[in-house]
Amino acid sequence: MLTDSPAITSSSLAAATTTTIxxxxxxxxxxxxxxxxxxxxxxxxxxxxxxxxxxxxxxxxxxxxxxxxxxxxxxxxxxxxxASPRYFFSDAFRFPAFHANNALPVSEEAAALPGTLISAVDIYHRGVLIFSRFVETETSSSWFRGSPFLIDATDQMAEPLLPGVIISPGELMLSWILFDPAQGRAVNVSSRRAVAVERHWYTGETVVRFAGAAVSEGKVICAVVTCSEMTGQVQEVVLTAEDIDDVCVSGEEGLQVVRTVMEAGRNKWRGKAAEEEEAKERYLEYLRGKRRRKESRARREGAMDLCCTAIGVAVFLGFLALVVFR
Structure with a gap:
């Protein structure tokens, strides 16, 4: 025969079984x-x-x-x-936040330009790592600062990580971290996903652009990946900088952009997809600004040509009238 057991209330059972972290x-x-x-x-x-x-x-x-x-x-x-991987991750994982006051005073820019830049470059195709490079660039020399801004991460002697695999350039994802060892600051200047995929008219190679995470004062830092025509294998990976007039900027101007985006705050985390879309939209806005600038210049030049033509015609007619009625 069963004996009566003590009554167990729900509150006492919850107290006995509740476990916190x-x-x-x-x-x-x-x-x-x-x-x-x-x-x-x-x-x-x-x-x-x-x-x-x-x-x-x-x-x-x-x-x-x-x-x-x-x-x-x-x-x-x-x-x-x-020494501080958490700080590095915070710097490199989120994209820079852009505001009107991002620009540094000229004197501070000149004094604080990085003397060495370390690049950490990783390219994925459909989630699989296919390219990984470390590049250390001396940026304090007059040769680098006077030449067009260019960092080449291509290792011509290295074999592709996925030999024989057909790669779709549009599905590449790229991370390009620039690190200033003197200041301990880092920034990811790539948009992760491509903002433009183009076919070279002469060689047939596919040119994939990653930009938008580093746009400042009418200048943009752009990672460019060139893939072969047949297999899509990565052939060249470079980092360049250009201005809104489509002119390659000097190494010193490029370093000023790098310094600006390194010192900028970081966006509040809203997910990778949102950040990548914002970076692409920023690059498209940069292209729209470039197009408006070209159209404005074309209108000014057209007006100038029309004015010069009118003056030339007036001078010719005046000379002709002088000859006829002399």
Whole structure:
């Protein structure tokens, strides 16, 4: 015969079975945090005091940086970000925020231009890494600052990571991080997804442009990937800068743009898709401004030509009248 058991209320049962994250062992929580992406890990910092303590561990952010950008594994780069990987991730992951006051005073720009730029370049095709390069560029020389701004990440001796695979250029995703080791600042100047895919009229190669994340004062920094005509394999990867008049800017002017976007704030995180769309729209607005400028120049030149023609005709008619009625 069963005996009566003590009555168990729902409140006492809930109290006995409720477990909060504070009750979990820190190692269990840490293993879970390792599975999060950057924005989610950053959000965890404001949840509880325990999560704040655990989610700020440097090794978590270093692992996240290396998994997001494989090019950072270079022995020259790794020590530079190991001291503060969380700060580096915050700088490099989100796109710069652009405002009217982004421009620095000329004197400060000239004094603070980076003397060395380190590039970490990663290209993915349909989620698979196909190109990863580390490039260190000396930017303090008069040769670099006087020449057109250009950083070449192409290694002609390196084999493609996916030999024999047909690549669709329009499905490439590119990350190009510029890092100033003197200031410890970084910025991703690529729009991640392509803003333009063009076919070269002479060679037949496909030219893919990634821009929009670094547009400042009528100048744009643009990563250009050239793919072969038949297989789509990456043949050339360069970083250039041009102004609204479609003229390549000098190395010094390009460094001023880099400095400006490095010092700019970062956009509030709204998701990758939203950021990429905003970067593309910024680049399209830059192109619209370029087109308006060309049309305005063409109208001015047309008016000037008409004025010169009218003056020439008036002079000719006056000379003719002088000869006839003399």
């Amino acid at each position: 504070e009750d979990l062992h820190p190692d269990v929580v840490t293993r879970t945090l390792r599975l999060l992406d950057g924005p989610t890990l950053a959000a965890a910092c404001s949840a509880t005091s325990q999560l704040r303590s655990l989610s700020t561990q440097s090794d978590l952010w270093l692992k996240l940086c290396l998994s997001t950008w494989p090019s950072l594994q270079h022995p020259r780069f790794l020590p530079l970000i190991s």
